[in-house]
Structure formats: C-alpha cells, structure tokens
Amino acid sequence: DARVTQTPRHKVTEMGQEVTMRCQPILGHNTVFWYRQTMMQGLELLAYFRNRAPLDDSGMPKDRFSAEMPDATLATLKIQPSEPRDSAVYFCASGFFGGSGNTIYFGEGSWLTVV
Amino acid sequence: GEDVEQSLFLSVREGDSSVINCTYTDSSSTYLYWYKQEPGAGLQLLTYIFSNMDMKQDQRLTVLLNKKDKHLSLRIADTQTGDSAIYFCAETYNDMRFGAGTRLTVKP
Numbered sequence: 001d002a003r004v005t006q007t008p009r010h011k012v013t014e015m016g017q018e019v020t021m022r023c024q025p026i027l028g029h030n031t032v033f034w035y036r037q038t039m040m041q042g043l044e045l046l047a048y049f050r051n052r053a054p055l056d057d058s059g060m061p062k063d064r065f066s067a068e069m070p071d072a073t074l075a076t077l078k079i080q081p082s083e084p085r086d087s088a089v090y091f092c093a094s095g096f097f098g099g100s101g102n103t104i105y106f107g108e109g110s111w112l113t114v115v
Numbered sequence: 116g117e118d119v120e121q122s123l124f125l126s127v128r129e130g131d132s133s134v135i136n137c138t139y140t141d142s143s144s145t146y147l148y149w150y151k152q153e154p155g156a157g158l159q160l161l162t163y164i165f166s167n168m169d170m171k172q173d174q175r176l177t178v179l180l181n182k183k184d185k186h187l188s189l190r191i192a193d194t195q196t197g198d199s200a201i202y203f204c205a206e207t208y209n210d211m212r213f214g215a216g217t218r219l220t221v222k223p
Contacts, residue, residue, distance in 0.1 A: 042213070097209070108157045
C-alpha cells in the first residue's frame with residue numbers, strides 16, 4: 001500500500017534548536033509539496049519540487065527555513081533556528097503531475113512544538 | 116497561486132444532506148479536489164473533478180462545478196456522524212492550493 005512517509009511524527013524542541021523533518025514520497029511521483037497547517041493560517045504551501053528541482057519556495061520564510069530533495073526518495077524541511085511561532089503540523093505530499101488527475105497524497109504530518 | 120475560499124463551519128443533523136461550497140479564482144485550474152481531514156490525521160482525497168465536467172457522483176458524494184462562476188460544491192447525502200471532519204477544496208494547475216477548510220459537525 002503506497003503511502004507518503006514522514007518523520008518524526010511528533011517533535012518537541014527548544015527555541016533556537018535545529019529541526020529537520022523528512023519525507024519519503026510515493027515511488028514514481030514527480031512532485032513533492034511541503035505544507036504547514038496552523039489554526040490561524042490554515043494550510044499554507046511552503047515549497048514544492050518537480051523532478052527534484054525546487055519550483056516555488058515563496059511561501060517559506062527564507063531566513064530560517066530550507067527545503068531540499070537530495071534524491072528521489074527523500075525530501076527534507078529544515079528550520080534553523082526554530083522559534084515558538086514555527087509550532088504547527090508540517091505535511092509532505094506527493095503526486096504525479098503531467099498525466100491525468102494531478103492528485104496528491106498526504107503523509108500523516110510532523111507535529112512540531114517549539115517551546 | 117490564486118485564492119480558494121470556503122465557509123469555515125457547517126452543522127447538520129444525522130441523515131440530512133450536507134453541502135459544502137468553495138470558490139476559486141484561477142481559471143487555468145485543470146482539476147478541482149475535495150479532501151477530508153479527520154482529527155490528528157493528514158488529508159485524504161475524497162474525490163476530484165476535471166474542469167471540463169460539471170458534475171460527478173460517487174456513492175453519497177456529488178460534486179458540482181460551475182466553471183463560469185468558479186464555484187465548486189460537495190454534497191454529502193445521508194450525512195453520518197463519521198462524516199464529521201474538515202473538508203478542503205483545492206485547485207491545481209502547476210501546484211496545488213487549498214482553501215481554509217470547512218469544519219463539518221454532524222449532530223445525532
């Protein structure tokens with residue numbers, strides 16, 4: 001049963017610490033998204049990649065956030081240094097764009113709390 | 116990306132129909148989607164409609180698309196307590212943009 005896998009599922013960290021979230025997209029998908037969900041802002045698109053190339057990271061605070069896709073099986077989202085306002089659920093999603101449907105599938109999320 | 120808007124809350128009684136509405140602004144959207152999110156979980160795809168269709172039915176779900184008005188709706192027939200969740204409308208062209216989500220509460 002193919003699924004998007006995210007780690008860690010839950011993370012509590014102190015302000016100023018580095019946080020790295022990882023995502024394994026579904027094999028064969030060419031597009032990977034990072035979203036952040038908070039009560040106040042809803043679901044925000046942070047960045048996305050197509051064929052491992054970053055296409056848009058305009059939704060991401062550039063000074064502390066970085067997103068990479070070192071290979072087709074791994075996408076990372078890093079926050080350095082983390083701040084309490086970064087507390088949120090971070091979702092990775094993957095899909096195949098260019099065929100029919102453009103459907104994306106979500107991981108279960110990484111629940112981040114920065115204290 | 117363009118904006119996707121939804122009302123935030125909907126409350127219905129069990130057995131009634133629910134209608135969740137969404138408006139979008141990007142006329143180049145090729146597909147429009149409905150996702151469901153239950154507490155503590157990720158978003159699950161419910162159904163989608165291609166932009167050249169105006170209706171799609173899938174069991175208890177009916178999706179209506181008015182492309183002229185850029186209006187999308189999801190009707191859930193015979194709503195059950197298990198349908199209580201947040202429902203997200205999304206549009207796609209190169210990326211995928213979501214509305215804020217509509218929290219559906221089903222009362223027994």
